[in-house]
Amino acid sequence: MSTDVSAGVRLGASQRAVAAAAAAGPTLIVTRRRVATVAGLATLAATVGALVGLTLHANGGSFTYVIDDPYIHLSMARNLAVHGSYGVVPGVYESASSSPGWVAMLAALIRVGPGAAEWFPLALNLLAAAGVLVLVLRAQSFLFTLPHALLRGAAYVLLPVALYLPALVLLGMEHTLHALLVVGLLLMLQRALRRRLSRRELLGLAALALVAGAIRYETLFVAGGAALALLVVPSASPRECLARLRRPELWAFLLPPLLVTAGLGAVNLAHGQYFLPNSVLAKSGLGSGQGLAAWVPPLHAVVDTLSSDLQVLALLGAGLVYLVLRRTRGAQSGLWVAWCAAVLVHAAYARFGWYDRYQGYLLIGGTLLALRSLPEVRPLAARRLVPAAAATLVLLGALPAPKLGEQVTAPVAAHDIQRNQQELGRFLAAAYPGQTVMVNDIGEVSWLHRGGLVDIWALGSYEVLQAYRTGAMDRAFVAALAARSGVQVAAVYGVLHTYIPDGWVEVARWPSSGVAGAPPDDRDVVFYAPSPGQAALLRTKLEQFAR
Numbered sequence: 001m002s003t004d005v006s007a008g009v010r011l012g013a014s015q016r017a018v019a020a021a022a023a024a025g026p027t028l029i030v031t032r033r034r035v036a037t038v039a040g041l042a043t044l045a046a047t048v049g050a051l052v053g054l055t056l057h058a059n060g061g062s063f064t065y066v067i068d069d070p071y072i073h074l075s076m077a078r079n080l081a082v083h084g085s086y087g088v089v090p091g092v093y094e095s096a097s098s099s100p101g102w103v104a105m106l107a108a109l110i111r112v113g114p115g116a117a118e119w120f121p122l123a124l125n126l127l128a129a130a131g132v133l134v135l136v137l138r139a140q141s142f143l144f145t146l147p148h149a150l151l152r153g154a155a156y157v158l159l160p161v162a163l164y165l166p167a168l169v170l171l172g173m174e175h176t177l178h179a180l181l182v183v184g185l186l187l188m189l190q191r192a193l194r195r196r197l198s199r200r201e202l203l204g205l206a207a208l209a210l211v212a213g214a215i216r217y218e219t220l221f222v223a224g225g226a227a228l229a230l231l232v233v234p235s236a237s238p239r240e241c242l243a244r245l246r247r248p249e250l251w252a253f254l255l256p257p258l259l260v261t262a263g264l265g266a267v268n269l270a271h272g273q274y275f276l277p278n279s280v281l282a283k284s285g286l287g288s289g290q291g292l293a294a295w296v297p298p299l300h301a302v303v304d305t306l307s308s309d310l311q312v313l314a315l316l317g318a319g320l321v322y323l324v325l326r327r328t329r330g331a332q333s334g335l336w337v338a339w340c341a342a343v344l345v346h347a348a349y350a351r352f353g354w355y356d357r358y359q360g361y362l363l364i365g366g367t368l369l370a371l372r373s374l375p376e377v378r379p380l381a382a383r384r385l386v387p388a389a390a391a392t393l394v395l396l397g398a399l400p401a402p403k404l405g406e407q408v409t410a411p412v413a414a415h416d417i418q419r420n421q422q423e424l425g426r427f428l429a430a431a432y433p434g435q436t437v438m439v440n441d442i443g444e445v446s447w448l449h450r451g452g453l454v455d456i457w458a459l460g461s462y463e464v465l466q467a468y469r470t471g472a473m474d475r476a477f478v479a480a481l482a483a484r485s486g487v488q489v490a491a492v493y494g495v496l497h498t499y500i501p502d503g504w505v506e507v508a509r510w511p512s513s514g515v516a517g518a519p520p521d522d523r524d525v526v527f528y529a530p531s532p533g534q535a536a537l538l539r540t541k542l543e544q545f546a547r
Contacts, residue, residue: 032144032152033137039156040133047166047407048126054411055170059418063118066413067355068421070121070172071443072459073097077106078117078447088446088460089453095268095277096442096460100260101214102174121172128176129165132364135183136163140371163364164356167407170414171357174215179361181212182222185253186335186365189226192249193233193331205252213257217280218361220261221345225338226253233334235327273462282458282465283351297348305347311403312352312359315366316343322373332372339365355413356403417444420512424491424525425449431489431541438482438490454485456492456499475501482530489529489538495522504528505535508542 056063065071075088076097086103087094097103109120136159137143143159146152160166168176188205191197197205212219230250231241244250265275274281286295306313319336326333343362352359406413421441425448428437436452439445442460446453456478458465463481467473479501482490490500493512510525527542529535 029141029144033141036137036143036152036156036159037134039153040137040159041130043157044129044133044160044165044169045126047160048129048169051166051170051407051410052122055414058411058415062418062422063122064414064417064422065121065172066167066170066410066417067173067357068417068441068443071421071447073099073103073106073173074117074121075443075446076103077110078114080104080107081110081114088442088455090450093271093273094460094462095264095271095273096279098217098277098280099174099215100264101211102177104214122169125169125172125176128180129160129169131180132163132165132176132183133160135180135187136364136368136371139183139187139368142371142374145375161404161407163367164360164403164407167355167403167410168357168360170410171355173357175357175360178212178216178218179364181208181215182219182361182365183368184208185212185219185222185226186338186368189229189253189338190331190335192226192230193334197249197252202248202252205249206256209253210256210260213260216361217257217261217277218342218346218350218358219257221342221350222338222361222365223253223257224345225341226250228341229334229337233328233330233337235329274465278462278465279459281469284349286349302344302347305352306343309352309356309359309363312343312362312366315363315370316340318370318373319343319366326376332369332376335369336373339369355406420510420525421445422448424510427542427545428489428491430545431538435488436486438478438487438492440492440496452485452487454481454487456490456496473499475499487530488534489527491525491527493522494524494526497522497526500528501530504530505532507535507538 052063072088076086079085079087079090080103083090085091085093086100088096105124106117106120110117113120143152143155146155165176168179185205185208188197188201188208191201192205209219209223213223227250230247230253231244236244264277268277269275276286280286306316319340322336323333323340328334328337339362343366346359346362350358356363421444424439424441425444425446428439428445429448429450432449432451434451436454437445437449438454438456440455440457442453442455442457446460453460455461455464458468464473467477467481475498478499481487482501490504492500494509505528507527507529509527512523512525527538529538
């Protein structure tokens with residue numbers, strides 16, 4: 001390598017910069033890392049602060065998150081802290097979240113400071129995003145070896161946005177913290193691939209995997225990928241791979257998230273519900289078919305999921321190319337094996353989308369691995385360098401564009417939550433305090449209303465989920481469930497009119513952003529009353545609320 005550097009023949013500009021930075025010693029890297037950390041954290045804080053300020057301005061001084069789901073966790077956390085029950089309705093058990101650790105964390109904070117409850121998710125996410133940024137900068141040196149100061153400065157400033165951190169913070173969900181924990185697991189995997197871990201390190205790894213498993217079920221995908229990497233890297237015979245099953249590092253990755261899943265599953269079964277949380281089954285449809293096909297996703301569904309996020313897809317392609325070229329040699333190859341396996345399993349058994357939050361941990365982990373791998377790329381011939389660089393710039397500009405748009409328009413999305421879900425929650429809290437209502441977006445409603453609730457989309461109602469999965473979901477089922485539950489009013493998107501019982505009276509419609517892609521009438525929030533007498537009362541309450 002030193003011959004190549006001195007000759008300057010085979011090394012490209014980026015590799016010469018790497019060599020120059022290395023020759024200057026660790027002090028230069030440390031200095032540039034410090035500058036990058038300050039610049040990145042300042043960008044993150046300024047961006048989040050500006051978006052929060054714009055949200056407050058759009059909402060007339062009140063803050064809302066950009067989706068309704070954070071308020072599901074807040075409701076569950078408040079019920080856990082105040083009533084000791086796990087669910088969206090006080091005193092009623094409901095497995096409405098796949099993030100028991102996040103709910104427990106919020107519950108502990110609400111016990112300490114209940115008046116600041118709505119701000120806790122924002123604060124936790126901001127701290128987690130800062131942690132992600134620090135770990136990513138510490139775990140790679142490529143950005144510090146870029147040849148021009150202006151280019152390095154731009155990379156430092158833009159990195160938080162490229163990692164999608166401002167949007168993840170404003171989501172108010174557990175995904176930012178999960179991404180931080182996953183980066184930690186990847187760095188522990190790197191250590192485990194290079195040497196045996198000490199007892200203290202094994203305990204730390206197991207604790208990290210346990211917390212990550214409690215924060216998001218998708219930790220199982222990462223843990224499975226890490227176990228695969230420990231088995232096959234470096235490449236060995238089948239017998240040697242089987243012998244590696246005895247490695248304690250492998251089980252330190254796998255067992256903790258498995259124990260979390262099994263523990264919550266046992267609690268769910270003890271309450272007469274499904275083993276997996278309602279949200280997992282409702283959104284994935286796992287096990288709703290017949291036989292093996294119910295648990296093996298079709299290939300076209302996996303392809304559709306992957307193609308819905310071009311950034312993650314491009315990173316997956318880069319990882320697979322790296323593995324083809326480098327095979328299964330070295331810790332970096334092992335990290336790519338773990339990450340690529342997690343992406344493929346996630347695409348098969350989870351989903352992308354919903355404000356791109358589900359794949360946030362994959363995007364951040366893949367970006368880190370790409371930055372770590374770039375210094376190993378062989379230089380291109382001079383005649384190919386210009387078109388290759390141009391193509392790279394086009395891809396780097398085009399692929400993150402959708403996510404950049406989501407970050408820029410976050411205050412608009414938050415304002416939609418205020419004028420749709422929050423206003424509905426305020427109306428139901430004022431007009432039907434302590435009574436049972438039927439809705440489809442349960443976050444703000446359960447947070448503000450504090451009464452009985454039937455979720456026609458099944459996240460917060462096991463009986464509805466069971467009806468969907470058994471084919472019993474129809475008007476008659478909804479009528480019987482509403483009668484048993486004492487539903488006084490229904491406020492659901494127009495697209496769900498097929499489930500409204502016969503004889504119920506439509507009273508009013510509120511224009512809403514509703515379901516993306518649905519016709520305007522199907523996006524409206526439609527108010528129904530179970531009887532003509534209740535319809536007259538509902539109409540009066542709506543008029544009073546409007547005034």
